[in-house]
Amino acid sequence: MALTELPQLQMGFRDIQTANTGFLPAPPPSLLTVVLDTNPHAWELLSSTTGLTLSNVVANLLVFINAHLAFNHVNQVAFIASHVKRAVFLYPTPPKPTPNTNTTANGSAPNGTDTINGTMGDSNKYRPFARIEHEILTNLRALISSTTTSTLRSTTTTMMAGALTTALAYSAKQSVLLSPLADPISAGQDATADYNDGAPASRRGPPLTSRIMVVSVSGDLAHQYISVMNAIFAAQRQKIPIDILKLAGDTVFLQQACDATGGVYVEPEVAEGLLQYLMMAFLPDATARRYLVMPGGGEVDFRAACFCHRKVVDVGFVCSVCLSIFCQPLSDGVCLTCNSRLSLAGAITPAPALFPRKKKKKKRIAGDGTSGASTPMQGVTPGPS
Amino acid sequence: MPGVLTSYKKQNGTLSVSKDNRSVIWTPSFSSGSTSAVSVLVSQITNLQQTPATSARVSIKIVAQAPSSTEPETHVFSFTSTDARTDQVNITAIIRNAVEIAKNESSRAVAGAAAPPVNAGGQPAAMAIAHAISTTPRNDEFWYDDSKLLSDVVLQRSLLDANPSIQQRFNESLKDKPESISIIQFSNQFWSTRIHLLRAHAVERAQHQGTYNVLSEIKIKSDSDGQAKINLSREQIQLIFNQHPLVKRVYNENVPPLDEVQFWVRFFKSRLFRKLKGEKNLDEYETDAKLDKYLDYDENADHPGNLQESHVPHFIDLEGNEQDYSQRYTKPDITMRPGNNEKPEPILKVLNSMSEKLIAAVASSDSDPHDPVGMDENAFNEIQLRDLQSRNTDNRVPLDIKNQSLFFSRQKEDTISTQAKMYSKQSPHKVLNSLRKDIDPELATSDGKGGLKLDAAIGVHEDSDSDDEEPGGKRRRRVGSTTSRNSAILQLLRGVKQRRAQGDDFSSFSGTFPPIEPTVLGLSPSIYDNLNLTNNTTIEFLHYFWSVFLSGDPDRANEIPKLVETLNKSLDRIKAVSDQAEAERNERIEAYKRQHAEKQQRSGKKFKLDISNIKGGAAVVNKTIAPTMDSIGEATEKFKKVFEAQRALQPQ
Structure with a gap:
């Protein structure tokens, strides 16, 4: 290549290089959004079964975040707690709703910085690391102390859908901040062109590669099925991989999130080796992952939850108009979601008849009405060899 | 079949079933004015009765109803031969079979046409027959009829022959099928899940090759002696005559003096051949006194009704736009000049007219042949200048989406998961307390300034080997211990290996697993x-x-x-x-x-x-x-x- 012989020309040709071959002089900035499930119920259960406590996990995550930031000075981090009933930003600290508060690029509020200046004098800590650590811990403590027993009594689920949505919104915002669009009028078109790796990307700075990492400890997401799935599809469209570190709980949909977005799904056998899992499986960003074989490749549970009872179903009925899923045929043939009138003749299978009809005597055995609906799903026919 | 002797309305005659099994015919033995021949359509027979086997009199009663009439007709035939009983049994069997066949056909036709189900014979069956007859000529619909495909054994066999993997599958399954299931039942079942394959195969079989530009296909080879050699088949000659009426004319006018072989040898050397092929005729080519006189003859002059040319839309007609195109400074490209292209590049014209001829010979498959010629609606829509038009009205169908959470909350209780049950057993107060204690800033791992002593908090001690031994003698894994980290490494490497075993992940579609070698x-x-x-x-x-x-x-x-x-x-x-x-x-x-x-x-x-x-x-x-x-x-x-x-x- 001519570039190696003429290094002095490299700077001048950089734009062309970027546009034509996608070659970048440095790895693009990478945003890591950590979503930590802080459901107190789940943590209580987890710490009683394993040695893992919330503070352990936060400490390990802080080391992980530091490693991520140390990779590249333009890397960014966000930390969201998926608490009961709400999703809260732990880092960057959300600005106080006073009119003269101003946020910096990475969103840290001035008052947070003040506290650090006042209290953080540790010369053994790299200041940016210390600042993030301090903010996360302060906000987490505030969050836990603001949680009341009555809140915990009313619900046991975590606000995963909200946290994922917040993370996606933050990723989108950061990527716009990093490489502002040339003119606001073309913003709409530009955004769509960007998904298809369209040409406009070349006149902007290197794009932000975002990823979301979810540390999941509580199950029971079926009630948020639709919003979680919507978040998954949004992430898929934005090419934001969702990584899942499942410490506990049984969540079908998060595994689908990984599969759909190309993220890493790890369910540790030995949760105490958490740091190793974090460093080995989740540290490479989207750019690095293109050159690595990531762990995974296990079976994915592709089941969906029905819209009527939020049950995870093996076999369901799908509205042909709005694609809503139901676990049983609708009694009046009207879709609950879109009010379309559906013809259900084909959906009802007759009860199996195992005994031939006696002469003259009509013998229709009632059997079990639902049995007809379950054709085994596992029977995958391999293609002809 | 041979008729049997019967009497009908006291007249002697012969009762027989026509060869195509469509009608029952009775003809009087000798014509008399009082009774004429009787013919009953099998498809209209609604009832068939016979006298009991013990009865001395042997006769059958045929009840038929024509679609047009409301009253059923009844015909009684008495068997008069000496062996009347055998005659009767034979003819009833034949009629019964014929009725059976007719019913099957009608029900099949009904299944295809999605008509109401057939009752036991009678009027609907007759109408269905009429329906079937009217639809059969429409070939393309015929292909899409599932039941037709399922019953077409020849087609199935041909598909099996064409597709070895299906054949293998079919044969293997057939071999292992239980005895009680007949081959017909089995093959019906087998094909019912593969109707799409049958249909594709049927369509494939229905295709056939069209004509081609025959002159360009004929290659003149020279053998070892330097002699030019041409292989010319009968079909090719036929094609040449069809595609080039001029050659046919030349052949007709010249072959009696010349013999056939001589004619073709001279033709393929001649300037006429080159012209028809679209090559340029150079002066040094040898001349042929007989064939050269046809050179100036315009092949298409005899056929002024060249359909395509008369319907070139003005949009693409070079000549048609000539007069509106005054500001021209350079000559257009050779292919964009209107008029005669013969001089500079004869091949253009030859190829065009050849293609037109070929296309004209093929019935267009995507349009109705009875449509008016020229531009159809699609073509018109395509060449319309749309950017000057106002936008279309939004014709989307609004969906009335309800907020789902409204009608689900009431059923929340019975869908509670095992996990949620475990959570609900814990006391919220205790839960919150232990969590608060866990993140208390006064903990040992805290640095006392709101941060953490991370090196202590993650519990990694590089220099200790067996750090799982807790002081209390209880063997419990500690967070960050070497052993737990090692088992994490093993698990992850296993995952990496598994992913690698599944091949290059990028080669398969997302959501599918690549085949395992x-x-x-x-x-x-x-x-x-x-x-x-x-x-x-x-x-x-x-x-x-x-x-x-x-x-x-x-x-x-x-x-x-x-x-x-x-x-x-x-x-x-x-x-x-x-x-x-x-x-x-x-x-x-x-x-x-x-x-x-x-x-x-x-x-x-x-x-x-x-x-x-x-x-x-x-x-x-x-x-x-x-x-x-x-x-x-x-x-x-x-x-x-x-x-x-x-x-x-x-x-x-």
Whole structure:
């Protein structure tokens, strides 16, 4: 290549290089959004079964975040707690709703910085690391102390859908901040062109590669099925991989999130080796992952939850108009979601008849009405060899 | 068939069934004015009665109803020959068969046309026949009729011949099918899930090659002596005559003096041939006194009705736009000049007119031949200038979406998961307290300034080996200990290996798994194929089982136990394959051990014997086929459950 012989020309040709071959002089900035499930119920259960406590996990995550930031000075981090009933930003600290508060690029509020200046004098800590650590811990403590027993009594689920949505919104915002669009009028078109790796990307700075990492400890997401799935599809469209570190709980949909977005799904056998899992499986960003074989490749549970009872179903009925899923045929043939009138003749299978009809005597055995609906799903026919 | 002697309305005559089985005909033996011949359409027969076998009088009564009339007609034929009873039995059998066939045809036609179901014969059947007759000529609809495809044995056979993998599957399944299921039932079942393949094959078979530009295909080869040689088939000559009427004319006018071979030899050397082919005629080419006089003859002059040319839309007509195009400074490209292209590049014109001819010979498949010629609506829409028009009105259908959370909240209670139940057992107060204690800033791992002593908090001590020994003697894994980190490494590497075994992840569509190579599994190709085959037939029977089981048809109830038996046999077959694989693996292990012993003997050193590297065996087979086994289990389980339930209800 001519570039190696003429290094002095490299700077001048950089734009062309970027546009034509996608070659970048440095790895693009990478945003890591950590979503930590802080459901107190789940943590209580987890710490009683394993040695893992919330503070352990936060400490390990802080080391992980530091490693991520140390990779590249333009890397960014966000930390969201998926608490009961709400999703809260732990880092960057959300600005106080006073009119003269101003946020910096990475969103840290001035008052947070003040506290650090006042209290953080540790010369053994790299200041940016210390600042993030301090903010996360302060906000987490505030969050836990603001949680009341009555809140915990009313619900046991975590606000995963909200946290994922917040993370996606933050990723989108950061990527716009990093490489502002040339003119606001073309913003709409530009955004769509960007998904298809369209040409406009070349006149902007290197794009932000975002990823979301979810540390999941509580199950029971079926009630948020639709919003979680919507978040998954949004992430898929934005090419934001969702990584899942499942410490506990049984969540079908998060595994689908990984599969759909190309993220890493790890369910540790030995949760105490958490740091190793974090460093080995989740540290490479989207750019690095293109050159690595990531762990995974296990079976994915592709089941969906029905819209009527939020049950995870093996076999369901799908509205042909709005694609809503139901676990049983609708009694009046009207879709609950879109009010379309559906013809259900084909959906009802007759009860199996195992005994031939006696002469003259009509013998229709009632059997079990639902049995007809379950054709085994596992029977995958391999293609002809 | 030979007629039988009968009397009808006291007249002697012969009763017979026409050759095509469509009508029953009675003809009087000698014509008299009082009775004429009677003909009853088989499709209109609604009832057929005969006198009891014991009765002395032998006669049959045919009741028929024409679609046009409301009253049924009754014909009574008495058999008059000496062997009247045999005659009667014979003719009734024939008529009954004919009626049966007619009914089948009509019901099939009805199934295709989605008409209301046929009652036992009568008027609907007759109408369905009429319907069937009117639809058969429309070939394309015919292909899409499922029942037609299912009953077309010739087509199925031809598809089996064309597609070896289906053939193999079909034959294997056929071989293992239970005795009680007839071949027809089986093949119907087999094809009912593959109608799309049949249809594609039928369409494929219906295609045939069109004509081609024959002159350009004829190549003049020279053999070893330098003699020019041409192979010319009869069909090619025919094509030349069809495509070039001029050649036909030249042939007609010249062949009596010349003989045929001479004519063609001269033709292929002539300037005429070059002209027709579209080549340029250079002066040095040899001339031919006889054929050259046709050179100036315009081939198309005889056929002024060249359809295509008269309907060139102005949009693309070069000549038509000539007068509106005044500001021109350079000559347009050679292909964009209107008029005669013959001078500079004759091939352009020749190829164009050739293509037009070829296209004109093919009936267009995508448009109705009865449509007006010229531009159709689609073409008109396509060339319209749309950007100047106002936007179309939004014709989307609004969806009335309700907020789902409204009607779900009431059912929340009964769907609570086991996890949620466990959570609800914990006291919220205790939960919150322990969590607050956990993140308390006064903890040992805190640095006292709101941060953490991260090195302490993550619990990694690089210099300790057995750090899982807690002081209390209780062996419990500590967060961040070496052993737990090591097992994490093992798990992740296993995951990486698994992902790699599935091949290059980018090659497959997301959401699918790339096929696993037999070499990865460690199975020999023959066992792998065997496994594949067993799986295929098993899946075939599972299809069959579910379709019968879920049909709810008591008449097919007898098939189900047999199918369950077959599924159980499939388990045996899978077992056989896994045994085979195990034997193969043992053989390989033995071979490896021998090799190992030899190696040790030769070198005199001890080597570790590691047989974990030898893959394959029953375990791999069972793992690969596990989903299919699960399906069989599911099917037989369901069968047992329903069987027990129904046996309880069954009257003794």
